[in-house]
Amino acid sequence: MPRRTALAATTLLIAGTLALASCSGGGSAPATTSAGEPDPDASLTVGLVLEPTNLDIRRTSGAALEQILIDNVYEGLVTRTQENEIVASLASAFEVSDDGLTYTFTLSDGVTFHDGTPLTVEDVVTSLTQVKDDPEIVGNTEFAGVASITAADDSTVVITLTEPNQNFLFTLTGPAGLVFKTGDTTDFQTAANGTGPFTLERWNQGDSIQLVRNDAYWAEPAGVAEVVLQYIPDFTAGVNAALDGSLDVLTAVQPDLSAQLDEASGFTLTTGQTTDKGTLAFNNAVAPLDDARVREALRLAIDHEALVEAIGSGQTQYGPIPELDPGYEDLSDVAPYDPERAMELLEEAGADDLELTLTIPSFYGTTVPQVLVSDFDEIGVTLEVESVEFATWLQDVYTNHDYELSFVLHVEPRDVGNFADPTYYFGYDNPEVQDLHAQAQVAVDPDESAELLAEAARIVSEDHAADWLYTGATITAVGDGVSGFPVDSVNSRIDLAGVTVSSE
Incomplete structure (x- = not known):
């Protein structure tokens, strides 16, 4: 080699x-x-x-x-392992108060940026405060419950929340938690200056x-x-x-x-x-996919076991939470393979001879769309596949919500909150799910939080807000x-x- x-x-x-x-x-x-x-x-x-x-x-x-x-x-105060366990990074140690409101981080010694500048507590406070204050920075929404970010001394950062947030530490393992040099003039579009x-x-x-x-x-x-x-x-x-x-x-x-x-x-x-979720997105905001019977019919038409076999790896999922994330529950009972029932639902919805378009980024290949075309054909649904460049997918589907069906691999862990956001490209709006997700976020007990997420996930699946073809x-x-x-x-x-x- x-x-x-x-x-x-x-x-x-x-x-x-x-x-x-x-x-x-x-x-x-x-x-x-x-x-x-x-x-x-x-x-x-x-x-x-x-x-x-x-x-x-x-x-x-x-x-x-x-x-x-x-x-x-780049590094943050904390990071996560392959197993999604949260561990210290730029922080040599951290602790969370019993009420879940105060996070205290002790900085590691001897850290410098790539340009040779020593890391200071001010860099940490400034970086995280920018996330809190600037809606254009990734993670701003997740920082909505942050009351203050302060330096207790030259090596200690204290973050105070207005209410508990079960996912806050996990958020700090992502882009929102990264630390940058105060006043850095690096062109971050094309260059970097991390630690x-x-x-x-x-x-x-x-x-x-x-x-x-x-x-x-x-x-x-x-x-x-x-x-x-x-x-x-x-x-x-x-x-x-x-x-x-x-x-x-x-x-x-x-x-x-x-x-x-x-x-x-x-x-x-x-x-x-x-935690990669092979997601068949339904545009819940447009007809005929605004009818839950149509969405359910499409899910029942898919032979998920056969699809996983065709892909050659992974496992079936059936709900918005994969097995490695908090709140996972086997939801295979919600959408079993049943093409006969699928055809009955389409008839009830007045959606006979349905024609739909699947928009898919071109790099995903043809296996998934071929299976979907075949399965949908069995229930009388004609599926046209539109393969596009990823930049086009981002603009048309993700940003403009201009699509009917779409397939993409959602790889971010703990992203069930997308179904609690009615502005997300799924177009799914269920106040009960939004309330359960909000409760799960503020629960101090992780087991209680996971139970609330599981309850929300079952509702999302029973609403057939999307179809989760497989976990990658x-x-x-x-x-x-x-x-x-x-x-x-x-x-x-x-x-x-x-x-x-x-x-x-």
Whole structure:
């Protein structure tokens, strides 16, 4: 594998990052295929699918940015593991008061930004206050219940809430919790200045992003000198790049292509758990999908077990909460495969000879739409598939809500709140769900919160606000000599600091 060598002398081009405003846990150990000693001067090349449109993680939503920038380039007071457990990061310690209103963080010592400026308590207070005050910053809505953010002393930050928020710490593990230098003049659209184990060296839009080890990092240094994140939106092309030695790791391997990447080809395959929700969105605000009978009929027409088998990985879901998130409940009883009942419902709704359009980002391939076309045809529904560029999907579907049906993989964990937001592109408006979600947020007891979320999720599923085709499983091909590459949740976050490459 020629890329598994010492840091190249030539400058590698870097790619633009695609903002996955769409819609990416488990407990597996990192993949280990190393047989030799780790080479601290090694370069690691990782194949990814989705590239962000810019690098401004504070003002651009999406898992494609979080996947590569959080924990690698930027850090917050806390972060989360592959298993979605919350742990300290820039904070050496933290505690939450018994009433759930006061969060106290003690800062780690010796932290500096990539430009050499020491991290101060003012940087933390200013960064988080900007999230609270600026509606344009990602996470502003989640900070609505923040009463104050103050510095108790030079190393202690205290955040006070107006009411308990069960998800507040989790919010701090995302873009809203990242810490930036006060008054930084960096152009965050194309550059970065964080505190993480890697610096952003170069970005060649449409191709790759180059990260270089931060030798002044305040904690354990990264295990490789350089990481090249190579964006390959075509799944077959990604496999070919791995096979020809261009990649050390390929993420998001299509199940039907995975057999090509085996031990004989120099790769080990890992299958990781995720919170990725293969979501068939219904536009609840437009006819005929504003009729719950039509939505239910479409769900009953889908053979979910057969669809998962066709995809080749993952598991059925049936509701808005995946198994790894709080509030999960098996909701398979809500929408069992029953095409005969589906046809009865369509007749009751006066929706015979129904014609619908499915808008789907082009990089998802044809398996899901082919299954849906076939299943819907069995109940007399004609489905036209409109495959579009992701930027078009973002504009037409996500922003303008101009669609009937859509498919996208919602990868963000704990995002059931989307169904409590009537302005979200689903167009789903149920005050009872909104109230239950609000109660779950302010519950101090996590078990009570999870029960409320489960109750809300059942209502959402019984309203047939969408169909959850499957929970995704991520297949990653890890090359010989690579150790420590994450297994789970890699669609939403890839912590690269612990990855090593052995010398050949």
